[in-house]
Amino acid sequence: MENWINELKEYLPDSQVMTELADRYSYSFDASFGEYLPDAVVQAKNKQQVVYILKIANQFRVPVYPRGQGTCLSGGPLPVKGGMVLDLSQWPSMIDVHPDDLTVVVSPSALTANINQAAEEHGLMYAPDPSSAHVATIGGNLAENSGGPRGLKYGVTKDFVLGLEVITPEGEIMRTGGQTIKNVTGFDLTKLIVGSEGVLGVITEATLKLVPKPPAVQTILAVFDNVRKAGEAISKTLTSGILPSKMEFMDQACIQAVEDFKSAGLPVHAKALVIIELDGHPEALKVERELVLKIMKRIGATETVIPQTEEEAARIWQSRKQVSPAIAKIKPTKVSEDATVPRSKIPDLIDRLQEIKEKYEVEVVVFGHAGDGNLHPNVLCDKRDQEEMRRVEQAVGEIFEAAIELGGTLSGEHGIGTMKAPFMESELGSVGIDMMKRIKDSWDPNGIMNPGKIFPEKGQKLVLRNE
Amino acid sequence: MENWINELKEYLPDSQVMTELADRYSYSFDASFGEYLPDAVVQAKNKQQVVYILKIANQFRVPVYPRGQGTCLSGGPLPVKGGMVLDLSQWPSMIDVHPDDLTVVVSPSALTANINQAAEEHGLMYAPDPSSAHVATIGGNLAENSGGPRGLKYGVTKDFVLGLEVITPEGEIMRTGGQTIKNVTGFDLTKLIVGSEGVLGVITEATLKLVPKPPAVQTILAVFDNVRKAGEAISKTLTSGILPSKMEFMDQACIQAVEDFKSAGLPVHAKALVIIELDGHPEALKVERELVLKIMKRIGATETVIPQTEEEAARIWQSRKQVSPAIAKIKPTKVSEDATVPRSKIPDLIDRLQEIKEKYEVEVVVFGHAGDGNLHPNVLCDKRDQEEMRRVEQAVGEIFEAAIELGGTLSGEHGIGTMKAPFMESELGSVGIDMMKRIKDSWDPNGIMNPGKIFPEKGQKLVLRNE
Known part of the structure; x- marks a missing residue:
């Protein structure tokens, strides 16, 4: 093991190659389940360093686990097979907005919320809004194809990526896609890499699409005394000709947890809440708001709330964002x-x-x-x-x-990672997994990039116990 | 050659295996440049037939060129290396709308315009609208990732595909994606295959996303005496906070050609036209229309036209659709x-x-x-x-x-096919092409699927002459 660590220290500053137990421990978990101690933590701050690190990793056959801020909910950055965690969070942050092209070029370390904030200064919007946007890096969002409430109208991370700079598993610099909205030049490697959970290379730069920031938004809260009815109200709204920007659901346990955590005045007696955001021109919103209220009442909402101020609307959305930390207290x-x-x-x-x-x-x-x-x-x-x-x-x-x-999928936005791997074949069939593996093997012949993710191992079962 | 044809006739009805010169000639060209005579034309009408055909093709190392209605503008279905054209246009058409899921399941042979028509019966829309939509099959649209005017707001074919059934080059049945809007279960094979120009397999079914049909549309025509100004007006509109559903450009030669072909009363003296369509709620459209008119005038439009009837608007859009046939007369x-x-x-x-x-x-x-x-x-x-x-x-x-x-790409929506292959490396670099080839080789070890497309051959140059 010391050989590869020494080789890395030849080229990288000592401070970027960490082997102390305390440092390694800090990188042994993410926001999902399980702890795995890496042999080393290596920080990269530019693409040449990534090239170097991956070439050494191939030479010594050392696993590499790229990591941003570690907010992953499916174990993406967990070093399950030992080797090195590749920390990209210390990369100098770059957020370069091109307002006339409606694009932004970012470093992997840029925080997602900061990208949207920079876009807003030009009247534009970076739509994907995972709840962790204020702490998560875009690099992690790209690797996992993160979603968020606005996915309903605007799509997920993948829908906003025009081009990437990627270091291939063997350490070659590759550019995919470009700066244009439309591009059909060869295979769509951009969309193959986004959401591939770090097993096909390391993303070192991305060109993202921006959209005009909608001139107005309208929040609506609907309260239900029956969970199924809330589901029906959602379905009915979507087939009515209205496409809300967000349409979120919370059951009673979530409402209670959030109110216990930090009260926003939500109705704790409700069996379910549906929180809706419409966006667009103010005139259109008035019409759509009335239509949505009518649908909610017809399906059986016991109460509907239109926030009277922006602060009140923000409080409702803040309570939705706090579900995850709030339920963690239970x-x-x-x-x-x-x-x-x-x-x-x-x-x-x-x-x-x-x-x-x-x-x-x-x-x-x-x-x-x-x-x-x-x-x-x-x-x-x-x-x-x-x-x-x-x-x-x-x-x-x-x-x-x-x-x-029910015709659905294992994962809508969090990724497969470690925990869902055993269930992959039931969704994809053996041919689907085989064709994915062929890509993986042809790109990463030494299997160094984020091993133990996505692909199930022979006989692998879900285990949540320490055995 | 006769061996594989005989093998195909063992399983397929004779009428589906055509070897007469007249039949082969009908399949020797598409809507692009060049003519190549196939050795045979084979029609498939269900997935088992495709499985059989591909297995035989592998056994005898025979190239297979999938084809819909042959409207391709980049040579996708041209049999440039001999072998068989695989005609999918005779497959029984299926268009199965699931209005509550906002999805539609289609056969490769369904005509794109018919899919949208079926969606409209449920108040929904299949947005991609290539100019050839009324004659082209969705199979061809999927293979080439077709665009169209509405791509501006809604995206291209790829953005509307949730899942595929694909026969792999080696003849295995594979399902990719699914029926859900969000899906991050493993690599995104769906988006890899859409736009891969038939070199990674044969698409036998697709689940497409539908969106609510906008309640109203508004067409605006702006006339310019300077081509550059028309370009600036487009740029300015897009950064004003408005996202039109369509924004099309025609130069003087196109205007003249269309007027000569079938007059729609366009101003033939104009140097350029910009045709805009806004969609959404009628109230919002009124506001956006005035904003667009203001921008057009400020940048220097000599005239702006608001059609007074639906027929007048349809005539304007019809003239845009006729540019391609009209200029072919020149x-x-x-x-x-x-x-x-x-x-x-x-x-x-x-x-x-x-x-x-x-x-x-x-x-x-x-x-x-x-x-x-x-x-x-x-x-x-x-x-x-x-x-x-x-x-x-x-x-x-x-x-x-x-x-x-200018930071752009060889192809926005027509694909690489044969003609653009020699320019691939200048856009993608050798690493990009190598990584694409690795995928191709790992999926299609015998190289039978649509050879001669996308990937340049050693020293290949653009040749438009018969030599």
Whole structure:
């Protein structure tokens, strides 16, 4: 092991190659489940350093796990097979807006919220808005193809990437796509790499698309005494000819958790909330707002709220953002899932989650981007309780099965990472996995890039217990 | 050769395996340049037939060129290396709308315009609208990632594909993506295959995304006495906070050609026209219309026209659609290009095209989707005139160079096919092409799928002459 570390120190400043236990420990976990100690943590601050690091990694066959701020919910940066974590968060931040082209060029280390803020100074918007946008790097968003509430109208990270600079697994500099909105020059390597969870190379620069910032927004809150009805209201709105920018769902447990965490005056008696944001021209919003209110009431909302001030609207959205930290307070361990179904199947998925919760006697809270069929069922548990964790494993497995049976997918926006790998074949079939593996093997013949992710190992099962 | 044809006839009805010269000739050209006679034309009408055909093709190492209606502008279905054209246009058409999921499942043979028509019956829209939509199949649109005017606001074919059924080059059935709006389960094979020009497999089914049909549209026509000013007006509109659904450009030669072809009352004295369509709620359209008119006038439009009836608006758009057939009447040969640049560079590209036209004394007409930087310079010539064609070759080469120098791409929506292959390396670099080739080789070890497309051969140059 010392050989490759010494080789790295030949070229990189000593401060960028960390081998102390305390440093390694800081990089042994992310926002998902599990801890894995890397052999070293290596920081890269420019593309030549990445080239060098990957060439050494190939020479010594050392696994490399790229990492931004470690907010990943599926284990993307976890060093599950030892080797080095490649920390890109210290790369000098670059956010270079080209307002006349409606584009922005960014470094992997730029924080996602800062990109949108820079765009807003030109009347533009970078639409993808994962809840972690203020702390997460765009590099991580690109690797995992992050979503967010505005995905409903605007799409996810992938839909906003025009071009990339990527260091291939073997350490070659490659440019994909470009600066134009349309591009069909050869295979779409840009969209292949975005969302490939760091197994196909290291992203060192991205050109992102911007859109005009909508001149006005309108928040609507609808309260339901029945979870299924909330699902129906969402489905009905989307087939009415209106495309809201956001359409979020929270069940009673989430509402209660958020109110306990930091009260925003949400109705804790409600069985479910639907929070909607419309955007566009103020005149259009007035019309659309009335239509949405009519639909909510017809389906059976017990109450609808139109915030009277911007602050009030911001408070409602802030409460939605705080669901994840708030529910983490309920029990020590949170297994966060990401099942996504065709939009019309949201009410059925909600029913199935309720059944699973009762069958395995586990605590499941549900929230998420219901407008595009993407729910976040979270199982709250205690990882020290082996017996409970066994039930959690079964419940999680059944959540995945339910999503696939309803015509859906394992993951809408968080990625496969480590935990969902065992379920890949049930969704993709053996041919799908084989064709993905062929790409991986042809690009990364030594298998150094982020091993242990996406692809299941022979006989791999979901294990949430320490054995 | 007879061996593989006999093998195909073992399984397929005789009428689906055509070897007569007249039949083969009908499949020797598309809407681009060049003629290549296949050894046979094979029709497939279901996926089992495709599986069988590809297995035989691998066994006998016979090239396979998938083809829809042959409207391709870049040579996608041309049988440049002999072998069989795989005609998918006779596949029973399926267009299965799922209104509650906002999706539609289609066969490769469905005509694109019919898909949109089926969606409209449910108040929905399939947005991609290539000018050939009424005759082209969705299979061809998927293979080439077709665009169209509405690409400006809604995106191109790729942005509307949720999932595919694909027969791999080796004849295995694979499903990619699914029915959900969001999906990050493994590599995005869907977006890799869409636009891969038939070199990675045969698409046998697609699940497409639909969006609510906008409640109203508003057409605006702006007339300019200066081409550059028209480009500036487009750029200015897009940075004003308005995102039109379409924003098209026509130069004087196009206006004249369309008026000669079928008069729509366009101003033939104009140097350039910009045709805009706004869509959304009627109230918003009123506001946006006034803003657009103000911008057009400020930049220097000599006239602006608001159609008074739906018929008048339809006539304007019909004239735009007829540019391609109309200019084909001017001279016997039309070399249609597809250069795309960052939006702010549209005025510069227009200047460069004028210079190239004068330098090589060739006839170049320009129209296209200026709102997303995607112009269609067409060189009008006579392929029997070898001396002229030599100048055309040089002019086309310089158009590609200009696009790349301006930060653009060889192709925005028509694909690389045969003609643009020699210019691939100048845009992608050798690493980019190598990484694409690795995918191709790992998926299609015998190289049977649509050989001679996308990838340049050693020393390959653009040749438009018969030598």
